[in-house]
Amino acid sequence: MLTPRVYKEIPQRYRLEANKCKKCGRVNFPPRLVCPNCGSQEFEDYRLPTTGKILTYTVVRTPPVDFKLQKPIVLAIVELEDGTRIMCQVTDLPPYVENYDEIIKIGAPVELVFRKIFSEGEAGIHVYGYKCRLI
Amino acid sequence: MAVGIVGYGSYVPRYRIKVEEIAKQWGDNAESIKNGLLLYEKTVPGMDEDTITISYMAAKYALQRAGIDPKEIGALYIGSESHPYAVKPSGTVVAEALGITPDVHIADFEFACKAGSEAMFVAYSHVKAGNMKYAMGIGADTSQGAPGDALEYSAAAGGSAFIFGTENIVAEVLYTYSFTTDTPDFWRREHEFYPQHAGRFTGEPAYFRHVLSCARALMDMSGLKAEDFAYAIFHMPNGKFPLRAGKILGFKKEQLEPGWIVPWQGNTYSGSSPTGLSATLDIAKPGDLILMVSFGSGAGSDGFIFKVTERIEEVRDKAPKFWDMLKNNKIYLDYGLYAKFRGKIILRPEL
Ligand SMILES: [Zn+2]
Numbered sequence: 001m002l003t004p005r006v007y008k009e010i011p012q013r014y015r016l017e018a019n020k021c022k023k024c025g026r027v028n029f030p031p032r033l034v035c036p037n038c039g040s041q042e043f044e045d046y047r048l049p050t051t052g053k054i055l056t057y058t059v060v061r062t063p064p065v066d067f068k069l070q071k072p073i074v075l076a077i078v079e080l081e082d083g084t085r086i087m088c089q090v091t092d093l094p095p096y097v098e099n100y101d102e103i104i105k106i107g108a109p110v111e112l113v114f115r116k117i118f119s120e121g122e123a124g125i126h127v128y129g130y131k132c133r134l135i
Numbered sequence: 136m137a138v139g140i141v142g143y144g145s146y147v148p149r150y151r152i153k154v155e156e157i158a159k160q161w162g163d164n165a166e167s168i169k170n171g172l173l174l175y176e177k178t179v180p181g182m183d184e185d186t187i188t189i190s191y192m193a194a195k196y197a198l199q200r201a202g203i204d205p206k207e208i209g210a211l212y213i214g215s216e217s218h219p220y221a222v223k224p225s226g227t228v229v230a231e232a233l234g235i236t237p238d239v240h241i242a243d244f245e246f247a248c249k250a251g252s253e254a255m256f257v258a259y260s261h262v263k264a265g266n267m268k269y270a271m272g273i274g275a276d277t278s279q280g281a282p283g284d285a286l287e288y289s290a291a292a293g294g295s296a297f298i299f300g301t302e303n304i305v306a307e308v309l310y311t312y313s314f315t316t317d318t319p320d321f322w323r324r325e326h327e328f329y330p331q332h333a334g335r336f337t338g339e340p341a342y343f344r345h346v347l348s349c350a351r352a353l354m355d356m357s358g359l360k361a362e363d364f365a366y367a368i369f370h371m372p373n374g375k376f377p378l379r380a381g382k383i384l385g386f387k388k389e390q391l392e393p394g395w396i397v398p399w400q401g402n403t404y405s406g407s408s409p410t411g412l413s414a415t416l417d418i419a420k421p422g423d424l425i426l427m428v429s430f431g432s433g434a435g436s437d438g439f440i441f442k443v444t445e446r447i448e449e450v451r452d453k454a455p456k457f458w459d460m461l462k463n464n465k466i467y468l469d470y471g472l473y474a475k476f477r478g479k480i481i482l483r484p485e486l
Contacts, residue, residue, distance in 0.1 A: 014232040069475070069482075070182055091183055092149045092464075095472050114191045114232055115183040116219075126219055128187065128228055 003120070006127050013129035016050070016112070018084070019043035027084045050112040051135070052080035057090060057104055066118040074100065078110055078132050091115055092133040109135045138263045139307035139441065141300040142201025142450065145413040146192035146275075147400065147460035148292050150179040152473045160470040161283045168288055173374020177401025178461075179468055180277040180292035182476055186215040187225045189275040189406075191232050193296035196454035197271065198233065200305070201298045205233050208298065209267025210240040212257055214250025214274045214405040215294075216323070216330075218243055229273070247321060248370055249431020250274060251405035255297050256437050259308055262299045269300045276404035281329035282479055289373055291401025295409040305450055306416060306425065306441040310357050313437045314349040321432030332432075338376075341434050346370060346380045349436035350428045354384075357440055361385030365423035365443075368411035370430035371397035380428075393418050394427075400461055412441075414457035421445040 011017040012030045019031035023040035029048060034041055057076035060067075067073055074090040090104065091113065097103055110132040117129045153176045158165035169175055180189070190213050198205055211233075213225045226241035244250040244257075251274015258272035275294025280286030299308075320341035323330040346369050354360065361367075367386050369377040374397050381391045394411030403410055408429040415425055423443040430436045474480050 010231060014228075015234055092181055092466070094466050095468065095476075113188075114195075115181075115188050116185060117183070125223075126185070126187070128232070131183065 003125060006125070014114070016048035016130060018046045018048050020046040027082060029084055029086060048084055048086070049081040052078045052110055052132070054104060054106055054108045054110055055079050055085065056106065057100070059100055066120065074104065076104070076110075076132060088112070089117070089131040090133065091131040104134065111135050136301055137304055137307045138259060138299060138301055139304035139444070140297050140416075141203070141269065141303050141305060142197040142199070142298040143295065143305070143413050143416055144193045144196025144198075144200060144454050145295040145410050145457045145460070146189050146196065146293060147457065148178045148180045148184055148189070149464050149466050150181055150468055150476065151176050151465050152179055152468050152470070154288055156468075156470050156473070157287055171375070172288065173378070173398050174288050174401065175398050177289065177291040178293055178403070179473055179476055184292065185219045185277055186213065186217050186275045186294070187219055187228045189277065189292065189294040190225060190229045190273045190296065193275060193294045194229060194233055194271060194273060197296040197298050199454040200450040201269075201300070201303070202450075202453070203269060203298070203300075205235045206238070208235050208239060208269045208271050210258060210261050210270040211235060212242050212244055212254035212270075212272050214244040214246070214252070214254040214272070215276050216245055216247055216250060216404055217277045217279070218245070246435065247431035247433050248372070248402070248404045248407055249429045249435055249437060251295070251407075251409045252427070252429035252437035252439075255299075255409065255439070256311060256313070258297070259299045259311070262301060269298055271296060271298045273297075274405035274407075274409040276406050278402070278404045279329055279477060282474070284329070286330070286332070289397070289402040291403050293400060293403035293410055294406035295413040297409065303446055304444050305447045306419075306443050308439055309442050310353055310440040311438065312349055312352045312356060313435060314345050314352060315435035316345070318345075318432070318434035320434055341432060342370070342372065342376055342430055343380060345434050345436040346428050346430050347383060349438040350380070350384050350426065353426065353428075353438045353440055359424065359440070361390070363424055364390060364426050365419065366390050366393055366415045367426040368394035368408050368415060369428050370408045370436070371395070371411065372402050372430075374398045396457070396461065410457065416443070416447065417451055417456040417458065419443045419447060421447060
C-alpha cells in the first residue's frame with residue numbers, strides 16, 4: 001500500500017516543488033533541510049522548469065507489476081533548463097520500437113507533462129505525477 | 136460589468152486511429168462511414184492519460200494565456216462522462232497540480248457530452264454574481280464506444296479549459312441560454328462499461344431539437360442573425376450533424392470550419408464544442424461574434440454568444456494552438472494496440 005507516501009510526495013510529483021539554497025544557489029529536488037553543497041539552512045521556494053533535454057536513458061523490459069501493461073518502460077535522466085537533473089519516464093513513444101536510439105537522441109529536447117504513473121491494482125488509487133516527452 | 140473568458144487552452148493526445156483500421160476489424164465499409172458521418176480519424180488517449188491529465192494540460196495552457204496567479208481561481212469544475220473515479224473528484228487532483236488548492240470550490244459535472252459547457256456556465260455565473268475573481272470550467276473526456284458499435288468510430292479523447300473573469304477579457308460573454316428536456320436518447324447505467332443509445336432518438340428529437348432550439352433562442356434574445364456571427368460551433372457527435380444544424384440556422388460552411396474539428400479528432404464528448412470554441416479563438420479577430428451550442432444526451436443544450444476582444448492577439452501564442460496539436464506529432468495505432476490502450480482486452484488477473 002503506497003498511498004501515504006504518494007500523498008506526502010504530492011508537492012513534488014504534481015508541482016515540481018524544490019528549494020533553492022540562498023547562499024550558494026543549489027537547487028534541491030526534493031527539497032532538503034540542509035544544503036549538501038555549502039551546509040546552509042536557508043532556502044527559498046523554487047519550482048522546477050518544465051523543459052529540458054535527455055542526458056541518458058534506459059529501457060526497462062521487465063518492469064514492476066503495476067507497470068506491466070506499459071512495457072517496455074523508458075526511463076531517462078533529464079537535465080532541465082536550470083541545470084537540475086531529474087529521472088522520469090519518457091511517455092508518448094510509439095508503442096513498438098525496434099531501436100530506441102533512432103527515436104530518443106541524447107540531448108533531445110523534452111517537456112515535462114502530467115500523467116498517470118500507475119494505478120494500484122484494479123481497485124486502488126491512481127497515482128499521478130510528471131513524465132517527459134519529446135518535443 | 137463585462138464577464139468573459141480571460142484564458143483558454145486545449146489538449147490533444149498524440150495517438151490516433153484511422154476509420155479504415157476500425158472498419159477493417161468489424162467488416163464495415165470505411166468509405167461509407169467517411170462519406171456518411173464525415174469522420175476520418177480520431178484521437179486515442181495514451182495509457183497514462185485520462186480525464187484528469189487531459190484537464191490538467193488544458194488548464195495549464197489556459198493559465199499560460201490568462202497570465203494570472205492560480206491561487207486567484209475560486210472555483211474549478213470539470214465536466215466529463217469519463218471521470219477516472221466513480222467516487223473521488225477529478226477536480227481535486229487537477230487543482231492540486233495547478234497550485235489552486237486549498238481556497239477553492241471544486242465539483243465534477245456529468246451530463247453526457249454537455250458537462251463541459253455546464254462547467255463553463257457555472258464558472259461564468261460565479262464571476263458574474265461577484266462570488267469570486269476567477270473561475271475555471273473544463274470539459275474533457277476519454278470516451279469509449281462498445282467494440283463494433285458505430286460510436287467506436289467517433290468516441291475520442293481531448294479537452295479544453297476556460298478561465299472566466301472580469302479583467303483582461305479575451306472573449307466577453309454576451310448571452311447564455313440552456314434548453315433542457317427529459318429525452319432518453321443515450322445513457323450508461325452505473326457499473327456498465329459502455330453506453331447504450333436509442334438509435335432513432337439520437338437525431339431529430341435529441342440533437343437537432345435541442346441544438347436548434349437553443350441556438351434560435353439565443354438569436355432571438357440577442358436580435359442577431361446567422362450572418363452577424365463570424366463563427367459558430369455546434370456539438371459534434373459526428374461530422375455531419377453540426378454542418379446540418381448550421382445550415383438549417385443559416386450559417387455558411389466558412390463560419391463553421393475553424394471549430395469543425397470532429398472529422399480528424401473524433402467526438403471528445405464534454406470536450407467537443409468547448410474545443411471547437413478554443414480552435415476558433417485561435418484564429419478569431421477582435422470584434423468577432425461567436426455562437427457556441429453544446430449538446431448532451433438526456434438531453435440538453437447550453438448556448439453562449441461571445442464577443443472577441445483585442446486581447447486575443449496578445450494571448451493566443453502563449454500556449455499551443457489546437458490545429459497545431461491536432462496535425463503534428465501523430466502516432467497511429469492499429470486496432471490491436473488501440474484495444475490494448477483502451478482496456479478492451481480481457482486480461483488474466485495477474486496482469
Ligand atoms: Zn548551498
